[in-house]
Amino acid sequence: MPTLTLSQTINRPASDVFDVLAEVANLAKWNPTITAARQISPGEATNGTEFEMTVRGFGRVPQTLEEFDRNRRARYVPHFGAMSGGHRFVLTARGSQTQVDHELEMTPKGWFRIFTPVMGLMGRKNLRDTADALKRYVESLPPR
Numbered sequence: 001m002p003t004l005t006l007s008q009t010i011n012r013p014a015s016d017v018f019d020v021l022a023e024v025a026n027l028a029k030w031n032p033t034i035t036a037a038r039q040i041s042p043g044e045a046t047n048g049t050e051f052e053m054t055v056r057g058f059g060r061v062p063q064t065l066e067e068f069d070r071n072r073r074a075r076y077v078p079h080f081g082a083m084s085g086g087h088r089f090v091l092t093a094r095g096s097q098t099q100v101d102h103e104l105e106m107t108p109k110g111w112f113r114i115f116t117p118v119m120g121l122m123g124r125k126n127l128r129d130t131a132d133a134l135k136r137y138v139e140s141l142p143p144r
Contacts, residue, residue, distance in 0.1 A: 004104045006127050010135050014071045014093040017100060020138050021074045021089055024051040024065060030137035032129050057122075087130070102131055 010017055020030065022045040027037035036054040039045070040062075047068035055061050058080075067075040067088065077086040085105030092099040104127045 004102075004106075004124055004127050006102045006104075006131050008100050008102070008131050008135055009094070010098045010100055010138050011096070012098060012138050012141070013096060014091045014098040016141065016144065017089075017091055017098045017134070017138050018071045018074065020134065020141075022065070022068075024049065024053075024063070024076075027053055030133050032133050033126050100131070100134070102127055 020026075024045060025037055025039040027034045033056050034053045035056060038052055040050040040052060041048070045065055045068070047066060049065040049068070051063050051065065053061055053063060053076075062079045064077045064079065065074060066077050066086070067073050071091060071093070073088065073090045075086050075088040085107045087105075088103040090101040090103070092101070106122075
């Protein structure tokens with residue numbers, strides 16, 4: 001499946017957006033496709049931080065935080081047999097606003113490849129829902 005992309009503008013500085021993305025244990029607070037999340041690696045989030053999220057329709061999915069570049073980019077990379085890919089967030093500061101470029105790759109593996117057409121539909125909806133929820137959540141936080 002090709003990578004799905006979406007761009008949005010969030011009316012908050014890049015540091016505010018990045019902090020929400022880096023708090024992987026709080027993903028279920030704002031992401032409608034995540035019902036639970038927990039950080040497995042100790043300490044502050046950084047490149048290689050391991051976490052787990054419970055994703056609607058997939059159950060528990062181990063993840064790694066990669067491409068961690070404070071206030072610029074982060075990528076959630078799943079580690080399970082059904083699929084490879086991940087969700088990359090690229091942040092561009094625009095004064096008091098942040099452009100967020102989302103890249104969602106969902107590549108089914110093994111017999112899950114028969115679901116490729118459905119994955120495309122699910123992926124587009126998931127990406128839009130996640131982007132909308134991220135914007136609402138970040139913009140609802142008290143200014144720092």
